[in-house]
Amino acid sequence: MTILELPEASVAPLVRAVADAPDRAAVGERFARAAWSLVAEPGDGDAGRLVAELGAERAMAALVARVREEPAPGEPRIPDAALQRWRGRVGAGAVQLALRQAARFAAALVVPGDDDWPRGLDDLGEHAPFALWVRGDRAHLRALDRSIALVGARAATAYGEHVTMEAAAGLVDRRVAIVSGAAYGIDGAAHRAALASRGTTVAFLAGGVDRFYPAGHDQLLQKIVERGAVAAEVPCGVAPSKWRFLQRNRLIAAATQATVVVEAGWRSGSINTANHAAQLGRPVGVVPGPVTSSASAGCHRLLRESEALCVTTPSEMAQLLGEEEPIGSGVDADGGAADAPSPLDATRLRLLDAMSTRSGRESERIAIISGLAPDRVRAELGLLELEGLVRRRPSGWIRTVPEPA
Amino acid sequence: MTILELPEASVAPLVRAVADAPDRAAVGERFARAAWSLVAEPGDGDAGRLVAELGAERAMAALVARVREEPAPGEPRIPDAALQRWRGRVGAGAVQLALRQAARFAAALVVPGDDDWPRGLDDLGEHAPFALWVRGDRAHLRALDRSIALVGARAATAYGEHVTMEAAAGLVDRRVAIVSGAAYGIDGAAHRAALASRGTTVAFLAGGVDRFYPAGHDQLLQKIVERGAVAAEVPCGVAPSKWRFLQRNRLIAAATQATVVVEAGWRSGSINTANHAAQLGRPVGVVPGPVTSSASAGCHRLLRESEALCVTTPSEMAQLLGEEEPIGSGVDADGGAADAPSPLDATRLRLLDAMSTRSGRESERIAIISGLAPDRVRAELGLLELEGLVRRRPSGWIRTVPEPA
Numbered sequence: 001m002t003i004l005e006l007p008e009a010s011v012a013p014l015v016r017a018v019a020d021a022p023d024r025a026a027v028g029e030r031f032a033r034a035a036w037s038l039v040a041e042p043g044d045g046d047a048g049r050l051v052a053e054l055g056a057e058r059a060m061a062a063l064v065a066r067v068r069e070e071p072a073p074g075e076p077r078i079p080d081a082a083l084q085r086w087r088g089r090v091g092a093g094a095v096q097l098a099l100r101q102a103a104r105f106a107a108a109l110v111v112p113g114d115d116d117w118p119r120g121l122d123d124l125g126e127h128a129p130f131a132l133w134v135r136g137d138r139a140h141l142r143a144l145d146r147s148i149a150l151v152g153a154r155a156a157t158a159y160g161e162h163v164t165m166e167a168a169a170g171l172v173d174r175r176v177a178i179v180s181g182a183a184y185g186i187d188g189a190a191h192r193a194a195l196a197s198r199g200t201t202v203a204f205l206a207g208g209v210d211r212f213y214p215a216g217h218d219q220l221l222q223k224i225v226e227r228g229a230v231a232a233e234v235p236c237g238v239a240p241s242k243w244r245f246l247q248r249n250r251l252i253a254a255a256t257q258a259t260v261v262v263e264a265g266w267r268s269g270s271i272n273t274a275n276h277a278a279q280l281g282r283p284v285g286v287v288p289g290p291v292t293s294s295a296s297a298g299c300h301r302l303l304r305e306s307e308a309l310c311v312t313t314p315s316e317m318a319q320l321l322g323e324e325e326p327i328g329s330g331v332d333a334d335g336g337a338a339d340a341p342s343p344l345d346a347t348r349l350r351l352l353d354a355m356s357t358r359s360g361r362e363s364e365r366i367a368i369i370s371g372l373a374p375d376r377v378r379a380e381l382g383l384l385e386l387e388g389l390v391r392r393r394p395s396g397w398i399r400t401v402p403e404p405a
Numbered sequence: 406m407t408i409l410e411l412p413e414a415s416v417a418p419l420v421r422a423v424a425d426a427p428d429r430a431a432v433g434e435r436f437a438r439a440a441w442s443l444v445a446e447p448g449d450g451d452a453g454r455l456v457a458e459l460g461a462e463r464a465m466a467a468l469v470a471r472v473r474e475e476p477a478p479g480e481p482r483i484p485d486a487a488l489q490r491w492r493g494r495v496g497a498g499a500v501q502l503a504l505r506q507a508a509r510f511a512a513a514l515v516v517p518g519d520d521d522w523p524r525g526l527d528d529l530g531e532h533a534p535f536a537l538w539v540r541g542d543r544a545h546l547r548a549l550d551r552s553i554a555l556v557g558a559r560a561a562t563a564y565g566e567h568v569t570m571e572a573a574a575g576l577v578d579r580r581v582a583i584v585s586g587a588a589y590g591i592d593g594a595a596h597r598a599a600l601a602s603r604g605t606t607v608a609f610l611a612g613g614v615d616r617f618y619p620a621g622h623d624q625l626l627q628k629i630v631e632r633g634a635v636a637a638e639v640p641c642g643v644a645p646s647k648w649r650f651l652q653r654n655r656l657i658a659a660a661t662q663a664t665v666v667v668e669a670g671w672r673s674g675s676i677n678t679a680n681h682a683a684q685l686g687r688p689v690g691v692v693p694g695p696v697t698s699s700a701s702a703g704c705h706r707l708l709r710e711s712e713a714l715c716v717t718t719p720s721e722m723a724q725l726l727g728e729e730e731p732i733g734s735g736v737d738a739d740g741g742a743a744d745a746p747s748p749l750d751a752t753r754l755r756l757l758d759a760m761s762t763r764s765g766r767e768s769e770r771i772a773i774i775s776g777l778a779p780d781r782v783r784a785e786l787g788l789l790e791l792e793g794l795v796r797r798r799p800s801g802w803i804r805t806v807p808e809p810a
Contacts, residue, residue: 310705
């Protein structure tokens with residue numbers, strides 16, 4: 001019995017339960033997307049192209065026809081290599097099982113076109129996911145419209161976790177949703193701080209949302225379900241794997257407007273997330289750390305080898321969203337220039353350099369010491385006197401401020 | 406009595422003593438350059454243009470004529486504003502005094518065209534120094550042909566000093582001379598480590614080389630004189646000033662092939678050095694640090710706002726010189742990619758992901774779990790078996806390695 005042969009009576013209520021399908025056509029399309037999310041591995045471009053061309057339901061029907069070796073006329077050929085990959089997964093009752101499991105865990109099936117569908121995922125083109133399985137209030141996915149991915153090393157240091165907490169809290173203050181992968185270390189700190197600041201946070205998992213991973217983050221993920229959302233492109237029952245972690249990273253990069261890497265070892269998976277973001281044209285921010293810390297080696301590598309921008313504060317991270325920050329809103333607002341002084345500043349600097357706070361000097365003498373023209377010195381002294389920076393004494397001019405500006 | 410009226414008998418031996426002048430003409434030119442280094446403040450473009458046009462001696466003669474209000478015919482007009490700046494300093498016996506002081510401190514006068522003249526300074530154009538006053542073996546200036554400026558905050562942290570010491574030692578190992586400004590903090594650590602590694606180090610001062618600054622670095626500067634060189638563009642007797650510190654920074658940037666900022670506060674003077682280097686087209690390296698450390702705020706600012714490159718090791722700093730490092734020479738040589746795996750790696754990753762180290766699985770089952778085509782799985786399993794990564798058991802295939810690559 002192939003996927004599409006499941007009696008409608010047995011699946012339609014399930015699809016309706018998890019996918020909020022308005023009509024018969026929608027049920028079919030959603031069911032087919034659920035099936036595709038099971039048949040093809042994440043990021044399978046052949047499947048993506050086929051679904052984009054035909055729609056999920058017709059594409060699945062074409063696949064089933066090919067598996068039965070009775071090609072429907074007029075349907076595009078399914079590449080042999082792709083067929084080989086997919087055929088073993090067609091025909092199992094796995095979709096029904098996944099839907100049943102989703103219903104049990106109150107996981108929603110969100111598909112492209114839904115109001116809650118994260119628009120950013122569409123930028124993945126033929127590698128976009130077919131659907132998202134979501135636990136928690138699916139409406140929270142809308143917050144992804146203004147979100148930043150905070151990712152980093154599992155083996156984070158106290159420094160990295162501290163910076164992550166500050167970052168997440170500061171971004172929540174700026175009404176930015178925090179997205180991460182629920183891993184130990186930086187990811188966990190990001191979700192936790194977002195929850196503590198009463199912000200919105202979304203976790204993307206590499207396996208099904210019915211099995212929380214890592215197990216040690218069971219409680220944290222439960223809290224995210226209660227106050228945010230936990231999402232995956234693979235259906236319930238699918239185990240996370242290295243490959244799926246790498247593919248999951250592209251969802252984090254695509255669903256957000258910018259990715260910030262806080263700490264990352266030389267080969268950290270978060271570098272993979274950053275590369276996905278860069279490929280999508282999303283800005284990447286990198287938090288530097290001590291060069292003596294191997295937990296920052298990947299960050300520094302990104303700074304050297306990619307277009308990633310150095311970010312040190314929540315304000316700088318929020319700037320990655322490309323919005324103008326209202327003046328004075330930044331926690332760390334600081335103007336000032338350490339660059340070469342302007343010509344006017346230079347004159348004053350040289351003039352004040354040439355004066356003493358104790359012994360008075362005639363303007364002619366100040367001119368010689370400073371190397372400035374005497375009439376310039378006289379004019380400038382007059383202005384500085386008005387500002388209270390210098391004073392005329394019987395013995396000559398003195399500086400009233402101990403340290404020149 | 407103006408500068409040029411000093412009786413030759415009184416200055417020629419002095420000039421010869423400090424400037425190694427071969428003939429009468431050279432004595433005159435060198436003496437005039439010494440005079441210009443006293444009359445004009447560092448970086449005075451009017452003076453630079455005049456000396457470039459006429460040579461130092463004729464330019465000084467022109468200035469003296471203007472001061473006496475008897476312009477020599479055919480000489481270019483000296484701008485009034487410049488005349489006002491310079492006239493107060495013409496006529497003092499200060500050059501003679503500076504030369505006498507230089508002779509007392511065994512300071513050499515090095516001028517453009519000398520073998521020891523640092524070629525890089527010529528890139529400053531009309532803002533180039535007229536001469537350098539040098540204590541220590543002037544031949545050490547030739548090491549500037551392959552040198553890096555290591556500069557940073559006076560208020561350095563233990564982290565910054567540690568990184569500086571490692572940097573200087575590693576660069577000396579690569580036969581790079583270390584240049585800095587002899588200040589407390591990073592500068593001092595750079596000179597000290599270069600000396601400890603028996604490398605060449607050159608310090609540029611903002612005041613005359615007869616008066617070491619800061620006083621607490623008297624011993625350090627004495628050691629640099631013994632085994633390297635201490636240089637200044639202002640003559641002996643001239644006090645350092647804020648303005649002269651900023652101008653001194655351009656010498657450090659110009660004399661070296663690259664500038665590395667190790668730690669710098671938000672308004673650190675070393676940012677000024679980095680900006681000079683960037684203006685000259687010299688590469689700038691920046692060592693990142695914890696974002697929680699204000700001593701690294703200026704470094705991160707440079708990473709954000711300039712073309713500066715993030716550098717974390719001596720090897721990466723040496724790469725700023727634009728030479729190819731011999732393969733394997735780097736202390737921190739490390740290849741490997743954390744980027745997306747190549748297609749071949751991806752297949753193996755997915756295949757190994759789908760296997761267990763304990764329970765045997767048939768290739769058909771592995772194909773379904775991995776989402777790979779069965780014939781691909783069979784071919785790959787054969788290769789992996791040859792490499793010893795998988796093994797055939799009665800129950801099916803198992804993985805022999807606990808962790809997929």
